[in-house]
Amino acid sequence: MSVAKKTFKKITTHVLQEMKARQEKIAMLTAYDYTFAQIIDSALIDVILVGDSASNVIFGHETTLPITLDQMIDIASAVVRGVDRSLVVVDLPFGYYQGDGKTALKSAIKIMKSSGGHAIKMEGGRHIADYITRIVNAGIPVMGHLGLMPQSIYKYGTYTVRAKEEEEASTLLEDALILEKAGCFAIVLEKIPAELARRVTETVQIPTIGIGAGPYCDGQVLVTHDMLGINKEFSPRFLRRYANLNEIMTQGIKNYIEDVKSGSFPTIDESY
Ligand code: KIV
Numbered sequence: 001m002s003v004a005k006k007t008f009k010k011i012t013t014h015v016l017q018e019m020k021a022r023q024e025k026i027a028m029l030t031a032y033d034y035t036f037a038q039i040i041d042s043a044l045i046d047v048i049l050v051g052d053s054a055s056n057v058i059f060g061h062e063t064t065l066p067i068t069l070d071q072m073i074d075i076a077s078a079v080v081r082g083v084d085r086s087l088v089v090v091d092l093p094f095g096y097y098q099g100d101g102k103t104a105l106k107s108a109i110k111i112m113k114s115s116g117g118h119a120i121k122m123e124g125g126r127h128i129a130d131y132i133t134r135i136v137n138a139g140i141p142v143m144g145h146l147g148l149m150p151q152s153i154y155k156y157g158t159y160t161v162r163a164k165e166e167e168e169a170s171t172l173l174e175d176a177l178i179l180e181k182a183g184c185f186a187i188v189l190e191k192i193p194a195e196l197a198r199r200v201t202e203t204v205q206i207p208t209i210g211i212g213a214g215p216y217c218d219g220q221v222l223v224t225h226d227m228l229g230i231n232k233e234f235s236p237r238f239l240r241r242y243a244n245l246n247e248i249m250t251q252g253i254k255n256y257i258e259d260v261k262s263g264s265f266p267t268i269d270e271s272y
Helices: 013-021 034-042 069-081 101-115 126-137 150-156 166-182 194-203 245-262
Strands: 026-030 047-050 087-091 119-121 142-147 186-190 208-211 219-222
Touching: 013 026, 013 087, 034 047, 034 069, 047 069, 047 219, 069 087, 069 101, 101 119, 101 126, 126 142, 126 166, 142 166, 166 186, 166 194, 186 194, 194 208
Parallel strands: 026 047, 026 219, 047 087, 087 119, 119 142, 142 186, 186 208, 208 219
Antiparallel strands: none
């Protein structure tokens, strides 16, 4: 019996760069487990982000701050096992890189070695640029993240749109250039005005991936549980829901409960 050969091209950071060059949009979604990763990868997504949004989505915390490096590694390892084609980017969680370059490099290496992920993501601009260069020099691809940075939520005090004023917008644009120079292969732009995202996208050579940053970015990312309507509490303007899984799941579970209670499940045909 012949084994069917896999014919897909694996997505690498170089592929993303080529996609920007030919103006092909990059699609990215989050995943936090093996089964979701398999489904998302099979649907031919370009990038899977093992986001520290797992802190909210998986562990039920109010912010992304509490999740630990070991928790991120466990989640990322499961995701990597479900992926054949996509580039898997893993968030460096809060508290494991902000202090100094040595700690940042140690955390990045631990993620790469233990999870099998292909790249990491870090929130911040000029203040972490040296750490990023150190990590990139060690051979680890780094995705940057500017605009709304949820790991700094207690500094902002709110999740509203960032960089609406020119001063913050210019700083963000400078930071994007600094991240590019530091060696980032792409930058997430979260919740900033569309026109600013356009300026950044046209200024840097590396791909920008937007979330709540309008249509001019080189790619888009959403949290899978939000865009599939599993989580129904979160509905910001930027979120488009592609399914209403919460309702479908709730109805399925209710039907099951009813069948068990009434004795109609299982039937003899469903027995041994
Ligand atoms: O953790 C996450 O899911 C993210 C995306 C929102 C970009 O950083």
